Amino acid sequence: MTDLSAADLIRLFAAEFELCALAPGEHVVVLSEPTSRGDYVAAAFGAAQLAGAHVVSAVVPAGSPTPVPSTHTGSGAGLVSVLTDTAVQQLLQNADFVVDLTREGFIHAPVQQEILAARTRILFVCDAPDVLARNLATAADSGRVARGVELIKGAATMRVTSAAGTDLTVDLTDSHPGAQKGFVDRPGTWDHWPSTMVMCWPQDSRGRLVLSPGDILLPFKEYVRDEVVLEISGGHIDAVTGAADAAFLERFFADSDDKWARSLSHMGWGMMRSADWFATAMYAKHEIMGMDARAYAGNFLWSTGPHPFLGREESYAHLDIAMRGCTVRIGDVTVVADGELVE
Numbered sequence: 001m002t003d004l005s006a007a008d009l010i011r012l013f014a015a016e017f018e019l020c021a022l023a024p025g026e027h028v029v030v031l032s033e034p035t036s037r038g039d040y041v042a043a044a045f046g047a048a049q050l051a052g053a054h055v056v057s058a059v060v061p062a063g064s065p066t067p068v069p070s071t072h073t074g075s076g077a078g079l080v081s082v083l084t085d086t087a088v089q090q091l092l093q094n095a096d097f098v099v100d101l102t103r104e105g106f107i108h109a110p111v112q113q114e115i116l117a118a119r120t121r122i123l124f125v126c127d128a129p130d131v132l133a134r135n136l137a138t139a140a141d142s143g144r145v146a147r148g149v150e151l152i153k154g155a156a157t158m159r160v161t162s163a164a165g166t167d168l169t170v171d172l173t174d175s176h177p178g179a180q181k182g183f184v185d186r187p188g189t190w191d192h193w194p195s196t197m198v199m200c201w202p203q204d205s206r207g208r209l210v211l212s213p214g215d216i217l218l219p220f221k222e223y224v225r226d227e228v229v230l231e232i233s234g235g236h237i238d239a240v241t242g243a244a245d246a247a248f249l250e251r252f253f254a255d256s257d258d259k260w261a262r263s264l265s266h267m268g269w270g271m272m273r274s275a276d277w278f279a280t281a282m283y284a285k286h287e288i289m290g291m292d293a294r295a296y297a298g299n300f301l302w303s304t305g306p307h308p309f310l311g312r313e314e315s316y317a318h319l320d321i322a323m324r325g326c327t328v329r330i331g332d333v334t335v336v337a338d339g340e341l342v343e
Contacts, residue, residue, distance in 0.1 A: 009043035010050070012133055016193055017047050019137060019183035020123060024052030026096040033062040033079060036101045040125060044099045053097070060088055064104055065316070077316060078102075078109035093118035096187075100124045107190065108306045110313050119187040127194060128287045135194030135274045135291070137182030144271055144343065145179035148198030148335065152177035155331030158200075158267075160209075160300055162326045163338070168207035168232060170267065172330075175200040176309050180295070182272075194275075197295045198335075199268030201309050206233045209302070211245070211323065216277075216293040218320040221285045237262040237304070253317070260305055261317035267302035269328050269336050270295040271343075277324065293322040298341040300326040 022028070028048040032041050041057060048055040061081040079102055082088050092098050092115045105124040106112040115122065125132065152158070158170040180195035211228040228242040228249065240250045253261045272295035276282075279292035294301055305318035328336040335342055 006039055006042060006046075009039055009129060010046045012129070012136070013040075013043045013047035014050055015136060016123075016125075016132075016183060017051055019139065019185065020097065020121070021185040022048065022051045022053055022097055026051075026053045027094065028053045028055040028097045028099065029092055029095040030055065030057045030099045030101065031082075031092065032057070032059050032101040033081075033103065034059065035062055035103060039129075040101050044101065044125075048097075048099070056091075056095075058088065058091060060085070062103075065314075077104060078106040078111060079104075082106070083109060083111055089115065093120055095120050097184075098122045101126065105192075107192075108308070108313060108318070110308075112190065113308075116188045116190060121184040121187055122190045123184045124190070124192045126289050127291055128283055131279065131283075131288060131292065132194060134276070135182070135196075135272055135295075137194065137196060141181045141183075141196050141271075142185075145181045145196060145198050148269075148271070148330075149177045149179050151330045151333055151335065152198070152200050155333070157331065158202075159329045160207075160326050162210065162212075162323070164212045164227070164325065165210040165229070166208060166323070166326060168205055168209055170200075170202045171204040172200060172202060173204075174309075175202045192291065194272065194291050195295045196272035196297075197268055197270045197301065199266045199301070201266050201307055202264070203235060203310065205235050205264055205267075208232065209323075211242075211321065212325065215324060216280055216290070216322040217245070217249075218290045218293060218322065219318070221280050221288070221290055223281070232264065235264045237264070249319075252319075256317035258305065258315055258317035260307070260312045260315040263304060263307065263312070263315075265303040265305050265307050265312075265318070267300070269341070270297055270299040270301060270322070271341060273297040273341070290320075294320055296322060296324075298336050298339045299324055300328055300336065 184191040305315040
């Protein structure tokens with residue numbers, strides 16, 4: 001039987017590359033590892049050629065510095081083969097556009113900042129084909145996330161509350177606000193297809209986070225089954241109480257052998273209206289990164305572990321926890337009301 005899915009993927013990647021402003025004559029590197037999706041490599045290569053770009057496919061050895069299995073966890077630690085090979089780094093720095101099809105990406109690896117400093121733009125892609133198609137961004141998403149970033153820049157605090165008992169106050173001083181919009185159209189920038197979210201990297205937060213049944217634990221790609229209460233002070237998780245899920249998280253922190261495992265990292269809210277909260281339940285864990293959960297419109301997403309602005313690049317105990325039903329206020333402005341996105 002003839003497999004026609006490649007044709008669909010080429011059209012899909014071509015639409016994404018148009019958003020990325022890929023121009024004729026630009027130099028593109030399609031970066032992959034042996035376990036990357038071969039159909040994505042072919043589609044990215046073909047779509048770049050159709051755009052008139054010069055394209056190279058670079059396959060590098062697998063192997064991540066993170067101690068957990070590489071199953072699209074979101075840790076973003078990169079590949080050892082790239083982190084230790086200056087020839088590969090120079091190839092990426094000399095490109096105009098890198099399509100990162102590795103399993104984990106490089107978002108939390110310092111080498112990525114060196115590549116971006118060379119004005120290379122990087123697009124990370126790893127979710128399943130229908131997830132990419134359903135969540136294809138629009139040009140308007142750039143302005144949507146930019147407004148969220150400006151809100152954070154102009155505010156002193158973020159406050160997150162919920163009927164379940166969450167009440168977290170976040171100091172936004174020097175919190176380095178940022179966003180993901182699902183495409184990368186400016187030199188020296190990184191983005192993730194699919195994603196539409198606003199986040200920041202606070203240095204201090206205090207209060208309580210209460211996870212409710214149905215919230216999502218990433219990278220485990222599991223739904224919370226029973227209430228978990230986390231007490232926060234100084235941007236640190238001081239206590240975790242509850243039943244089975246609390247014991248699971250507590251054991252993860254203890255076993256990680258990571259001094260920053262209990263430290264909060266980035267946090268923000270999702271704006272991807274096409275996202276499906278239940279997608280996490282519909283795929284095998286190796287098929288998705290979980291961006292439906294991370295960028296779901298109206299969620300509150302917070303994380304633990306790495307924090308590039310506090311020198312915690314080598315923390316691998318990286319959790320992303322997506323919560324629904326919260327109210328998020330940036331200063332006096334409500335951006336999420338009881339789990340519903342306000343725009």
